[in-house]
Amino acid sequence: MSQAVKEKSIYADAFREFSGRRAGEPVWVSRLRGDAFESFEAAGFPTTDDEDWKYTNVAPLARRAFVPASAAAEKLESAAVETFVSAEARRSRLVFVGGVYNHELSSLEAIPGGVAVEELGAALAGEHAEVVREHLGKLSGERGDAFSALNTAFAGGGALIHVPKEVEVAAPVQLLFLTAPGEGGSASFPRVLVVAERHSRLDLIETYAAAGGDGAEYLTDAVVEVFVGEGARVTHYKVQDDGDAAYHVASTRADVARDGAYELTTVTLGAQLSRHGIEVLLGSEGASCRVDGLYLVGTGQHADTHSLIDHRVPRCTSRQNYKGILDGRSRAVFNGRVFVREGAHQTDAEQSNKNLLLSPEARVDTKPQLEIFNDDVKCSHGATVGQLEEEELFYLLSRGLHPDLARNLLTYGFAEEIVEGIKFESIRAQLDSAILNRLRARLEV
Amino acid sequence: MHATVEGKEILRGIDLTVNKGEIHAIMGPNGSGKSTLAKILAGHPAYVVTKGEVLFEGRNLLELAPDERAREGVFLAFQYPVEVPGVSNAQFMRLAYNEKRKHRGEEELDPLEFKDLLAERAKVVEMDAGLMSRSVNEGFSGGEKKRNEILQMAVLEPKLAVLDETDSGLDIDALRIVSGGVNKLRTPENAIVLVTHYQRLLNYIVPDHVHVLYKGRIVRSGGKELALALEEKGYDWIKGEVGGQQTAIGA
Numbered sequence A: 001m002s003q004a005v006k007e008k009s010i011y012a013d014a015f016r017e018f019s020g021r022r023a024g025e026p027v028w029v030s031r032l033r034g035d036a037f038e039s040f041e042a043a044g045f046p047t048t049d050d051e052d053w054k055y056t057n058v059a060p061l062a063r064r065a066f067v068p069a070s071a072a073a074e075k076l077e078s079a080a081v082e083t084f085v086s087a088e089a090r091r092s093r094l095v096f097v098g099g100v101y102n103h104e105l106s107s108l109e110a111i112p113g114g115v116a117v118e119e120l121g122a123a124l125a126g127e128h129a130e131v132v133r134e135h136l137g138k139l140s141g142e143r144g145d146a147f148s149a150l151n152t153a154f155a156g157g158g159a160l161i162h163v164p165k166e167v168e169v170a171a172p173v174q175l176l177f178l179t180a181p182g183e184g185g186s187a188s189f190p191r192v193l194v195v196a197e198r199h200s201r202l203d204l205i206e207t208y209a210a211a212g213g214d215g216a217e218y219l220t221d222a223v224v225e226v227f228v229g230e231g232a233r234v235t236h237y238k239v240q241d242d243g244d245a246a247y248h249v250a251s252t253r254a255d256v257a258r259d260g261a262y263e264l265t266t267v268t269l270g271a272q273l274s275r276h277g278i279e280v281l282l283g284s285e286g287a288s289c290r291v292d293g294l295y296l297v298g299t300g301q302h303a304d305t306h307s308l309i310d311h312r313v314p315r316c317t318s319r320q321n322y323k324g325i326l327d328g329r330s331r332a333v334f335n336g337r338v339f340v341r342e343g344a345h346q347t348d349a350e351q352s353n354k355n356l357l358l359s360p361e362a363r364v365d366t367k368p369q370l371e372i373f374n375d376d377v378k379c380s381h382g383a384t385v386g387q388l389e390e391e392e393l394f395y396l397l398s399r400g401l402h403p404d405l406a407r408n409l410l411t412y413g414f415a416e417e418i419v420e421g422i423k424f425e426s427i428r429a430q431l432d433s434a435i436l437n438r439l440r441a442r443l444e445v
Numbered sequence B: 001m002h003a004t005v006e007g008k009e010i011l012r013g014i015d016l017t018v019n020k021g022e023i024h025a026i027m028g029p030n031g032s033g034k035s036t037l038a039k040i041l042a043g044h045p046a047y048v049v050t051k052g053e054v055l056f057e058g059r060n061l062l063e064l065a066p067d068e069r070a071r072e073g074v075f076l077a078f079q080y081p082v083e084v085p086g087v088s089n090a091q092f093m094r095l096a097y098n099e100k101r102k103h104r105g106e107e108e109l110d111p112l113e114f115k116d117l118l119a120e121r122a123k124v125v126e127m128d129a130g131l132m133s134r135s136v137n138e139g140f141s142g143g144e145k146k147r148n149e150i151l152q153m154a155v156l157e158p159k160l161a162v163l164d165e166t167d168s169g170l171d172i173d174a175l176r177i178v179s180g181g182v183n184k185l186r187t188p189e190n191a192i193v194l195v196t197h198y199q200r201l202l203n204y205i206v207p208d209h210v211h212v213l214y215k216g217r218i219v220r221s222g223g224k225e226l227a228l229a230l231e232e233k234g235y236d237w238i239k240g241e242v243g244g245q246q247t248a249i250g251a
């Protein structure tokens, strides 16, 4: 009881102050925020009694009074930012520092006319206000948890991406959320809304990173909503490389229209505690999604993925392939639900989660769940937890590879299936070096 | 040398000397311990040497880890080559090659330099270039796997190569090509031990010595004509003799 009261006071004052600063926002936004904050206050942070949070204890972050980031964000030199920019998105990026949009560090030169890539606040005041109003919170509100509600209440830095019908955006759009050194104790609430109208195409790279000074404890609470229009295709990469001591809680929710395709690949490298909730609604015939991911954690890290792929109507396809590499004293949770509703005939769904434990102290809880409510379907799922194969290791050793290199190479091989599916070289390179550096490897690729 | 696996004695007193420039063939019935011997030389952790030693250029090989042995020049072509998913064949061979170069204090080759070298060595076994970019042995046919083993031998240029049934699974043309490759790799400075079931291989790669391994012992050694005799008479002849001997001793 005392805990709940304490939580209330932590964010209640901050919310009052925040609302004051946002007095100029449209009424519907203030109302959305107010309602969200109320539902957050009512629910409070989840505890491990909550089935969905059984293996992930957020008490340490719930206890801390993180301060929602304000405009007075730390300055970052552009050179410090460049290293986090995907080469392919040099001229199509929005950069946020400590949860606040930074115009100088951003570049939109490669965005074609008619396509909106805007800071969310600006979008609310501009010509796309209606698009935002029509979509914002439509996916996160309904089933949103306390973290989503808290995000809606405080959503500060964020973006609207609107691609009109039949437009292909050639360059990937990168949303780069950086935390500057000295931002320990702060919370940021990135909020992203993607609306891809029918037959449009978009590649999105969503990146979280700590720029310098890895040790700061901060909270990232992100919500991303993606609307994939009829026959449209959105390819979405999320790279979470927050600082070692950071907390990262995020949800990604997508709604895919008829014959649309949503392809999400997540890469989880950072944060001491991370939780990613994914929800994809396949609500019109012919819709499809691919949801792939790789989590790579070491001592002191806990990474949780909860996903739900909801086949609501006939003839939709989903593919999910998640792989985890756990080293040292680390922990991962994978909970993947595939829901095939009563009328969803000829559903084609595959799900797999494979884990590689590199240390006896690493632990993973994996639970793939297929829930099928009709029998005209093609579904498969499976999960494995294993170690490096002794015979493979011996084979590499027998060719003269040092044991460290041999282990790293096998680990690399395990991840390769996910890495090779990544379209952008910059992300592949980042992953290669993350895999190999973390494992102290000497393999140049 | 005596050795056990999972507490079971498999090798019961192997005595074998292989000199530089020599080719030895080891034959023997299934389960007699041929692969066990080969894997022990390569340092497989499942096998325990309970008695005896293995000297390689004057050093006790058994004191070296498997990767050290390889860098010193010991090579095993596996009877069942292992698939390594997600690791490209070319990348794997470059890493192995560079480990060896570093060991000798030589500069490593970068991927481009190595590509040329690999293309050159691939000719030795007429290996399809498409197999280089695929994962090591993954989805390779039986014959392709065996060819890939000899390609690795060509890249690593070992001092002692043990080829465990490299001929099994090769078609008639492939057998000729791969044998030709092995012959090209032969020098007065290296030695080759062939484990095989078929005298046919020995028409292509002519051994200096042929040994018969039976129940963990070398029960007979001879020249290449021994292989011909085995082909003709099978192993019963030797089994009978050995059995007879043992009975005699026991009596």
Ligand SMILES: Nc1ncnc2c1ncn2[C@@H]1O[C@H](COP(=O)(O)OP(=O)(O)OP(=O)(O)O)[C@@H](O)[C@H]1O
Pocket (backbone or CB within 6 Å): B005, B006, B010, B028, B029, B030, B031, B032, B033, B034, B035, B036, B037, B046, B079
């Ligand atoms: N890891 C192991 N565990 C248990 N038994 C083993 C193991 N490895 C080998 N053996 C046994 O040791 C014996 C010798 O096996 P080995 O593979 O050396 O035979 P081989 O002469 O190579 O036979 P083949 O001609 O069929 O290849 C066999 O009885 C085999 O079952």
Ligand SMILES: [Mg+2]
Pocket (backbone or CB within 6 Å): B034, B035, B036, B079, B164, B165
């Ligand atoms: Mg054998």
